[in-house]
Amino acid sequence: MHFRYLHRVKEILTVFMEEEFGYFIKKAQLHHLIPFSKRLKKALQEKESSWHGEVHLRQAFERLGPTFIKFGQLLSLRPDVVPPEYIAEFEKMQDHTPPVPYASIRQTIKEEFGKDPHEIFASFEEKPIASASLAQVHRARLKSGAVVAVKVQRPGIERIIKEDIEILHFLAEWLHKHKALHDFPLPTLVEEFKRWTLRELNFMYEASNTKIVGENFRRSADIIIPKMYDDYCTRRVLTMQFISGVPINHITELKRHKNLNIIIRKTYRALVEMVLSDGIFHADPHPGNILINNNKIAFIDFGVVGRFDDHLRNVTLKLLNATVTNDPDMAFNALLELQRKNGLTNKQQLQRDVQDILDQVRIEKLKDVQISQLMTNILDTIHRHQIEVPIDFTLFAKTVITMEGVGLRYSPSFRLLAQTAPLIEREMLRSHSPSNLFKGAKKHIETYKSIIEKAPEYALEAMKNLSSGKLSLEVVPYEFSELRTELEHSSGNIAIGLMIAAIAISSALIMQIDSAPLILGVHYLSFYGFGSALLLGLWLVHRTMYVQR
Numbered sequence: 001m002h003f004r005y006l007h008r009v010k011e012i013l014t015v016f017m018e019e020e021f022g023y024f025i026k027k028a029q030l031h032h033l034i035p036f037s038k039r040l041k042k043a044l045q046e047k048e049s050s051w052h053g054e055v056h057l058r059q060a061f062e063r064l065g066p067t068f069i070k071f072g073q074l075l076s077l078r079p080d081v082v083p084p085e086y087i088a089e090f091e092k093m094q095d096h097t098p099p100v101p102y103a104s105i106r107q108t109i110k111e112e113f114g115k116d117p118h119e120i121f122a123s124f125e126e127k128p129i130a131s132a133s134l135a136q137v138h139r140a141r142l143k144s145g146a147v148v149a150v151k152v153q154r155p156g157i158e159r160i161i162k163e164d165i166e167i168l169h170f171l172a173e174w175l176h177k178h179k180a181l182h183d184f185p186l187p188t189l190v191e192e193f194k195r196w197t198l199r200e201l202n203f204m205y206e207a208s209n210t211k212i213v214g215e216n217f218r219r220s221a222d223i224i225i226p227k228m229y230d231d232y233c234t235r236r237v238l239t240m241q242f243i244s245g246v247p248i249n250h251i252t253e254l255k256r257h258k259n260l261n262i263i264i265r266k267t268y269r270a271l272v273e274m275v276l277s278d279g280i281f282h283a284d285p286h287p288g289n290i291l292i293n294n295n296k297i298a299f300i301d302f303g304v305v306g307r308f309d310d311h312l313r314n315v316t317l318k319l320l321n322a323t324v325t326n327d328p329d330m331a332f333n334a335l336l337e338l339q340r341k342n343g344l345t346n347k348q349q350l351q352r353d354v355q356d357i358l359d360q361v362r363i364e365k366l367k368d369v370q371i372s373q374l375m376t377n378i379l380d381t382i383h384r385h386q387i388e389v390p391i392d393f394t395l396f397a398k399t400v401i402t403m404e405g406v407g408l409r410y411s412p413s414f415r416l417l418a419q420t421a422p423l424i425e426r427e428m429l430r431s432h433s434p435s436n437l438f439k440g441a442k443k444h445i446e447t448y449k450s451i452i453e454k455a456p457e458y459a460l461e462a463m464k465n466l467s468s469g470k471l472s473l474e475v476v477p478y479e480f481s482e483l484r485t486e487l488e489h490s491s492g493n494i495a496i497g498l499m500i501a502a503i504a505i506s507s508a509l510i511m512q513i514d515s516a517p518l519i520l521g522v523h524y525l526s527f528y529g530f531g532s533a534l535l536l537g538l539w540l541v542h543r544t545m546y547v548q549r
Helices: 005-017 024-029 036-044 052-063 066-075 084-090 102-113 155-175 186-199 203-216 260-278 310-325 327-340 346-363 369-385 391-410 417-431 436-465 481-511 524-545
Strands: 135-141 145-155 237-241 279-283 290-293 297-301 305-307
Touching: 005 024, 005 036, 005 155, 052 066, 066 155, 066 186, 084 369, 102 145, 102 237, 102 305, 145 290, 155 186, 155 310, 186 203, 203 260, 260 279, 260 297, 260 310, 260 391, 279 391, 279 436, 290 305, 305 346, 310 327, 310 346, 310 391, 310 417, 327 346, 327 369, 346 369, 369 391, 369 417, 417 481, 481 524
Parallel strands: none
Antiparallel strands: 135 145, 145 237, 279 305, 290 297
């Protein structure tokens, strides 16, 4: 850490001391950096009778500015390491910042385009229509006549955030070194925060996200995604279609809308489709980012998005399907697949906890269950068992919780879980369609091809290590005969499993051939192939469960 940051370090430590975190500062041997007068003043103050760490930590983050507010927002997405009461408190943090003077905005635009705003735009309103810690938004009109919203980064904010992140790195490593926070993974979280925030500072990332989502909804009659004007976009300035509408949290105004329940359900369906169909979704759906425009729903501000790859999509789909069909075994397996690291220590307790969650659905009936409460219970279970899940899953869970919370403000009987069932059924059918099976088979074939191609290289490397004495084998001497039998049995099962997979994949590929005799609407070779795979599979189950090892 550079010496010039010392003043900011002192400021940060002083704020944390004033918010009752002096114990940790002293344990990390950093208390000497706090001015003596501040320490003396704090020592003379009367201590609080009841101390709520989560409240004081939120207050400290808010006092320290945009970097720490955003860090708190990131922590709220980590239920595997952050307790629920802290997550709930961090979610209260608001990102409202007074606007900067127009002269500073004008200078930023001039630096980005080499021209004054009034040379670029036909008109440009000096008073912003929105302001946050990273940027503020001004209404303008292009020379073509199009009305646009111009998002301009606050001057100097990138430098401020980068310096604060460097200080956070120093403090995280120092606290970890002195074991002031026990096993809390603060250095890892700071590194994750750095990647997250530096990406958000580049507005071209938001422009790309908006265009991708806009393309996905180009045929929708209900959803509006703002058009981006690429010629007027840079790393620090974003120009997009201006969309007027009523924010979804303006209850009094929207309650007069006769189709309000339908609109909220359409909003939720759109968010779920973003996740399960498209793999990219709006991950900051606070009410100001969702506007009601007549009977249409507009999503704005795609600076924060979640992304689901095929694996995460399928696991989430499995978890939701288990919830709707009340299948605790499927839900348990989905949570195991969801974890990023295999570190679960008490699987039996997790199974019981999952059963308790799904019992609520069974007792209350699907139409009466709040999906927000269900998701909250799942996130609490993830925290209790310290299951490290992808942030994108947590973003999805919080998006669902937010949307049902909005609906409940309009109607106490509002429920979204029942709305999810047909979407899940549709996506389950799509994921098991012939085209998707073929796509999966093709991916597996590419993997096997890569393994076969690299096998000689790996074998040669192993032989070199063996001949040079670098290859070693450690054997723990216990019950060698039983171990050998177990290994032989297991390797046999693996070989049969690979054979079944090869037959199934080959049969799926053969299905793409059009001109051939059919049996029950399936290519005759595919029919026999799947039949053989089924028989071998049944035999493998029998061999695994009943054959004496």
